[in-house]
Amino acid sequence: MTDKPTTIKEIAKILKVSVSTVSRALNDHSSIGLTTKMRVKKLAEELNYEPNQKAIQFLHGKSFVVGVILPELSESFFSAAISGIEDVAYKRNYTVLLAQSHDNAEREKLLVEKMKTQRVDGLLVSISKTTSTYEHFDNCRKLNIPVVFFDRIPPLKDIHYVASNLETGTFEAVNFLLKKGHRSIGMINGPNTLIASHERKEGYIRAMTANRLKYDPSLIVGCDLSEEGTINAMDIMLGHRRKPTAIVTFNDYVALFAMHYAKSVNRQEIDFVSYANLPIINYMDYSPIASVEQFPYKQGKKAADILIDLINKPKNDSGTEQAYFNIVVESELILSKQR
């Protein structure tokens, strides 16, 4: 039946008016008579007319689409962030083009390329673990596509980003453990390439010194975040001469692996503190006693808002100094519910 979608032209022909009249009628332009307006709208309705967005986008050079590139949707941090992004995007009449890099720098590059050819109006990016070059993003700037990074941000100047400050949350976490009486606190940290690893370390150190305790670097061990890596780290922890009685882990997965291992070697007395990623971890029998919450939904919202603002900002007229949004969302220590 309905083969090709109805066009404005067909309506015009049937009603024996010009296409411009139809267009204006549909857009409630003031210079169109009420009767013609009605006739046009009625027929449009009947014919199931839907304006061809492709044509309109093409005409305006805008797509009302924001691209989102993130490492892994299955990580609940990101799926929560996406919800935030979606919510503001829809509220502001944008749609979301989503893609996962699967923590692969190559793929990430490819995706940026794809987004570029799709001519998204802006890009929201959380970079992959393995990304070490950043030209593909510069490239976007050349095409006037604003980029806002969130959570996993590259070590660059002159970028827009939204990220959480893990330093304060970590400070709170370590401080909490100290107040609880722990004196030897271990930390299973992430790879040094991540800014987040440094922030955690800083928070740890600050908490120690704030409590007039000596900071023992050997109590912080790096880890590639895999299960094997975690077990290696745990072996170091458990064999440490200072016998840590509490451990701060890089994320919930690491916590899970670590706790599991601790239990298997009968060291269940160790207290764990982690960073909130997995909602279900609270349902476990042996779970972290506290978590540093990073508010992914809020971060997503914020980032999307900034991006869309950026998109709609009048072009930087050569003279105007470009301002960069650097939003830091404070993290917060949340004590686990007693179960």
Place this chain on the structure above:
Amino acid sequence: MTDKPTTIKEIAKILKVSVSTVSRALNDHSSIGLTTKMRVKKLAEELNYEPNQKAIQFLHGKSFVVGVILPELSESFFSAAISGIEDVAYKRNYTVLLAQSHDNAEREKLLVEKMKTQRVDGLLVSISKTTSTYEHFDNCRKLNIPVVFFDRIPPLKDIHYVASNLETGTFEAVNFLLKKGHRSIGMINGPNTLIASHERKEGYIRAMTANRLKYDPSLIVGCDLSEEGTINAMDIMLGHRRKPTAIVTFNDYVALFAMHYAKSVNRQEIDFVSYANLPIINYMDYSPIASVEQFPYKQGKKAADILIDLINKPKNDSGTEQAYFNIVVESELILSKQR
């Protein structure tokens, strides 16, 4: 510097050739001389030329975008499915426009509308828990936008879908428990509105009768999948006169709640079997002894493949009877690794 993106026209002007020549040169058309080709390509490179997809899509009336609407990304079934969808979409040169209904029928309707105005070439949908009317999808057909449902499919004739058959997996699960010696097996099922609940029940019944055992309907209790609902169901289970020694739960969340509750009332001896959703559940100390795997990644791939085939199929020339793809992915019982 670079304000507006470079166009083919500018290249033409600079090189003093026609736009068509430039276009053909860039597309390696045979009727363009090698030297001009080179000149054009070189300049295009220098000017950072990127073809304006909006214009191209508009011209062809195609967007090379498939829309995906699903309930919740944070459910790992869906995030896995998305990965499958993405993979085939990219391989076949499509991009993915994603949206979550958050299990809200209203929002789902809205999203379909949005997808329609965005003129996606096709739609992949897993309907929300609360969806009960389906006209919004019919609407797509009128615009010649093919729709393929996956996993959560509506009870309609004449639709394309990919879904898993939970009946066989459930049969295997119950059968497995019976072979293991259990004689009283409970099932915490989902709401009756879901087809999946029925399939589970059917599988349960078939396994019982296949083993010449009487089927006791009171051993299957419904549940709204919340924690409270699960605890209610568990109370019924635990108070049942036949004392179930094994329980099949609707999904991993329910399993988690149930196991936790079982442990808290010291009934840790009960064996659980669930449906695989959460990868991390295997890291728990007290976890299901087996899971029914539904292969979300595979389902996603399959669904996307069908959709894109549909998109590229020559239009149904009035006479040709439309064929509907109804793909069933068999589920499979996976025994948990001994840990």
Place this chain on the structure above:
DNA sequence: ATATTTACAACAAACGCTTGCGTTATTTCA
């Protein structure tokens, strides 16, 4: 040397829609 093919490139239309401007009637005011 003339006719015919070949190689290369330009012209122009088309996709659906918006919008500045021009063109009619019709009304309003002096």
Place this chain on the structure above:
DNA sequence: TGAAATAACGCAAGCGTTTGTTGTAAATAT
């Protein structure tokens, strides 16, 4: 009654690309 204001609509350009057709020179065949 004539001039100017107003209302209602049509014309046509333009957004960036692709593509069928046409044009023109050089190369080949006769």
